[in-house]
Amino acid sequence: AQKVTQAQTEISVVEKEDVTLDCVYETRDTTYYLFWYKQPPSGELVFLIRRNSFDEQNEISGRYSWNFQKSTSSFNFTITASQVVDSAVYFCALSDGGGYQKVTFGTGTKLQVIP
Amino acid sequence: EAQVTQNPRYLITVTGKKLTVTCSQNMNHEYMSWYRQDPGLGLRQIYYSMNVEVTDKGDVPEGYKVSRKEKRNFPLILESPSPNQTSLYFCASSLLGSSGNTIYFGEGSWLTVV
Numbered sequence: 001a002q003k004v005t006q007a008q009t010e011i012s013v014v015e016k017e018d019v020t021l022d023c024v025y026e027t028r029d030t031t032y033y034l035f036w037y038k039q040p041p042s043g044e045l046v047f048l049i050r051r052n053s054f055d056e057q058n059e060i061s062g063r064y065s066w067n068f069q070k071s072t073s074s075f076n077f078t079i080t081a082s083q084v085v086d087s088a089v090y091f092c093a094l095s096d097g098g099g100y101q102k103v104t105f106g107t108g109t110k111l112q113v114i115p
Numbered sequence: 116e117a118q119v120t121q122n123p124r125y126l127i128t129v130t131g132k133k134l135t136v137t138c139s140q141n142m143n144h145e146y147m148s149w150y151r152q153d154p155g156l157g158l159r160q161i162y163y164s165m166n167v168e169v170t171d172k173g174d175v176p177e178g179y180k181v182s183r184k185e186k187r188n189f190p191l192i193l194e195s196p197s198p199n200q201t202s203l204y205f206c207a208s209s210l211l212g213s214s215g216n217t218i219y220f221g222e223g224s225w226l227t228v229v
Contacts, residue, residue, distance in 0.1 A: 047219075091157060103148070105158040
């Protein structure tokens, strides 16, 4: 069975601080995919990144970066120099690689960036 | 523009009154799915479909029905809604295959059952 754990329920930071959102996953599949989604207060889900299990390279996109470590089954997300617009709920998700998409979401981390 | 469209976006209904939340995608995706989001529980999969006439239960299917008569549409049916089905619902679609295709989500449907 798949499982995604986001142990941080809520985080508050002051604007311009860096913040890391943790994601730990469990799966028996050797091929799988990991995702991060952002859910702003308006409610829609915004796709941020997808990473497959064979690609452990870290990725940077502007102020966002992701650290994928298979050895610890973690896929952490860091926001550098946080801004108020980063305030949202962030979900980590895991999809199997068996040709269909059984997607398991974590419970989300609510990030509040204080001006 | 690639879209997953859900309707209605907001609905307040009464216990026992059948309702349908429609979902339509314009990307010719084989895979479609419904999720519900509840505080502290994240998103949980209700049903999914891998193609026309092929549907299967997700993690929380009780109280819901789905159908997939056309590739683009995947309606979620609540035959007899109850207050515990008050939730935010998301429809999603993607291509099938092992390449981890992007999952597209609709904007969500806020459902309140009183």
